[in-house]
Structures are given as C-alpha cells and as structure tokens.
Amino acid sequence: MNNNGFQFQYDSRFVNELPGESIDDKRSRQTPGSCWSHCSPTSVSSPNTIAWFPEVADLLGITPQQMESPLSAQVFSGNHLVEGMYPYAACYGGHQFGHWAGQLGDGRAITLAEVLHNEHRWDIQLKGAGRTPYSRSADGRAVLRSSIREFLCSEAMFHLGIPTTRALSLVATGDSIVRDMFYDGHPEAEPGAIVCRVAPSFIRFGNFEILAARQELELLNQFIDFTIDRDFPHLVGKDERKRADWFKEICETTAHLMVEWQRVGFVHGVMNTDNLSILGLTIDYGPYGWLDNFDPNWTPNTTDAEGRRYAFANQPRIARWNLANLANTLASVMSDHDALRAGIEHYDATLQQEMSKMQSRKFGFKEELIDDSCIELINDAYKTMYHANMDFTLFFRRLAEVDIAHPSVECFNDVFYHEPKKQHKAELQQWLDAYSQRVIKEHDQQRVDRMNQTNPIFILRNYLSQQAIDRATEGDHSELHQLMDALKAPYTFNEQYQNYYHKRPQWAEHKAGCSMLSCSS
C-alpha cells in the first residue's frame, strides 16, 4: 500500500537519543535500562473513522482529503504504518493512590512517530492499539465509551483554554472486547475503538521515577537532560541551575493547571504520578468528571469513592504531593536540594496567587481591588452553593445576569438541584444583596464580559458524553458530532446548543456513566 500523500517530517529523538529495546516483542516484562520498547500496533479487523478534528489534523499538516481517504482509518488504527514511522511504547513507573506501583509504562498507548510541522514538534500516539511489553495481563485495547470520552474531553479542554493533550481521530476497530464495567462479575463484550492523540510530549513524572527506583542514575541524568533539551528548549544556563529552573517551571505549570481545573470544575479522577504530564498538560482521560452540584468532596471515580484522594478540592494538594515525589526522584541526581524545596515553595505561591486571581475573575471582582470582604463573599458563596445544592457552572452564568441594582434570587431558579429550603433562599438573597453592593462600588463596565469569559456556559457533563456514547454504540454518530461542534465555543451562548446548557437532568443522577465511573475502559 502506498502512503497516499501521508508524509511527515520525522524528528525521532526519543528513540534515537535514549536507550530502548529494538526487538518487537509484546510479552509482558520488566525493561530495566530501557526508556522505550519498539512495538508495532496489533491489527484490527475493520477500522472505521467515526470522527476527527480538522484543527488537530492541521497542526500535523494532514489535509482533510487525507483524513477522508480510506487509508486514514488504516493509519490511525495502526493497521498501516506510514513510511518512516517507528512505533514504540514508553517505560514509566508511578505512585498509584499514594503507593509506589513499580513499572507501569504504555500498556495500551503506542507512539507512532515524533513529527515536526510548522516548527512545532508533536508526538502522534494511538491509545488502544494492542498489547505492548507494558500491558501486564491486560489486552492493550480501549472500549468505544472511554475512547469517546477521551476524544471529546481533550478538545473540550483545549477550547476552554486549559493545557491538554489533543485528539485527532476516533476509529472504531470493528472488534469487540470484553470488560467488566462495574467490576461486579458481569463481563460483557463491547465495541473497541482507538483514539489518536497528539501532544508536544507524553513524558510523565513516572518516566523519571522508574529510573530512580531502579537506581539507574546515569540514565536518569541522561533522561533529564534529554527532556530539558527537547521539551524545554528555552531554558539556558549550566547544569544544576538549569535543572533548578526546570523543576521550578514544572511546579509553575502544574499550579497553573490545578487553578484551571478548579476554575471549570474538572475532576481528573486518577491523579497518579504516571498521569501527570511534565508539561503541565491534562493527560490520560479516564474516569474524569465535571462538577454538577457544587460538592468539594466529589469524585467521579468509583475506585476512589471511599478515600476520595482525588476529589475536586483535593486536586491542588495532590499535585503538590506528586511534585514532592518528583523532587525526591530528582534529589537522587541533584546536589542542590534547596533548589528543589524552592520549586515546591514556588508551587505554593503560584497556586495561591493564581487561585485568588481566578476566583476574583469568576465572581467579577476587580483583581486589584480584592480584599478581605471579597474573600468572605467568595467563601460564603461556595458555602451557600453547597448547602442549597446548586449547579457550579450555572451559578456563575446566572450571577453575571443578575440585575445588581435590584438583585433577586429568582435569577437562580434553574440552578438548584432540589427545591431550595426557605432558609437557603434567604441566605442566597442576603448574599446577593451584599455582593451587589460590593460590585456597584467597583463601577466596572467590563465585569459581565470578564465573568462570561471566565465561566463557561458549556462543559462536557458526563451525561452529555453518555448520550453520545449510547447513540454511537447503536451506530448513530450525530450526537457525537454535535458535541464536537458545541465544545468549540464554551463561553458563548449559542441558541442551537441550548439543550446542552442545562444542569444534569434527574434521570442522569444515578445512571451509569452519568455521574460516577469505574476505571474499566
């Protein structure tokens, strides 16, 4: 088969500059001394491209004609390798739920190539393309439902302005795979799919951790130098100083990511160190979710329902825990431990500063005027939102609509999940009065615009994805395509998508996939 115009400029640094295994052997094993293992995707029976994002194709220099060609499903299912591709799975370890889990690695992700286009470099990676040496006892595959969720949410996050890996395509494999979705002894066959995801780097904290855990310190040094050189080319200076600056930057981008997740009510669900990107990108969309009713203790992940380690309000603290682990790893090859401590302090300071700026934007306060009374108003609002069972996203859109000369709780009628108690309505009215008085004093003509640019009207609520999944499972992709369009303008009211702007409907409260999710994927 020829390449039908698929052509890339390769920049295969990961495999050219780091040690790895060049024999394609998919048997599970430990891979000491290797950062990668050459591994070709395992063919699927009848790949069919269900959806793709033109903007992401454009990033890679792939034309719409190429994406629409019959070859595209072959390429993005892994059935056909474009000339020059050298697929590999990366080796990494990780702390899962607070405990060192040893070697993990790309168990079902295969990087097809590192490419350059318009002076940007991208890794092109398939998720669900079959077994790798890191698959352990699993099959290396992904089901349609989790693939749709990753495909949609990657781009939803991007359009919200939040750092993330991107999604190019969603290919149905034509094969079914067996999953026990509720881990309750009822395995079922489900349709399989493969997402092609794209990022400047898929390096995670865990890539470093595994090398330190194995005491492969020379290789750890090499890996750090490689990462800085490839993924942080703007950093200059001498070794230790440069590494200190590098760690500081990781702390800063991670703090920024946490603030952004808190801004839109995103809960990652599995913030293990193998799921934290060195570039501060949202990575590995699994049992993630979005706050419906405001509950700081909410987690979408059924596996975490008891401990709630990765619940909404814990995320910044967990990111710090993960950074401290990374610092420990780096300490094995860096003598300047103060620099590592300074990085963590920088995380704390950045988080605090950015969080307060973000909250003031959400509430429409002028950043430079923020004082204790604003902070009290912010805290009180969250308390009321929680007690009165209000929708986190809608609360802020309605707040921007309130007539501050005559504030009334009626504006919030569609924000409550249950008929509010009299006392909660009164509490909210009292709060609104105080809030309005405050913002009237600020005379800020830009307040409403700023709020609506900070507070999305569209978020990819779990029940919306689930509706698209249910339809797609029956072969109808229309809902999926509608969501792909709606997620592109999450801050702008669009009449066509009004139905997507409501709070979670009651039928979805306990339906599988609509509130809590298992890790089964």
Ligand code: AMP
């Ligand atoms: P996650 O919690 O999804 O980030 O995955 C943790 C580890 O399990 C990673 O090393 C994954 O590659 C691996 N993994 C998850 N699902 C599968 C699967 N179906 N086949 C092979 N490996 C998997």
Ligand code: MG
């Ligand atoms: Mg992962």
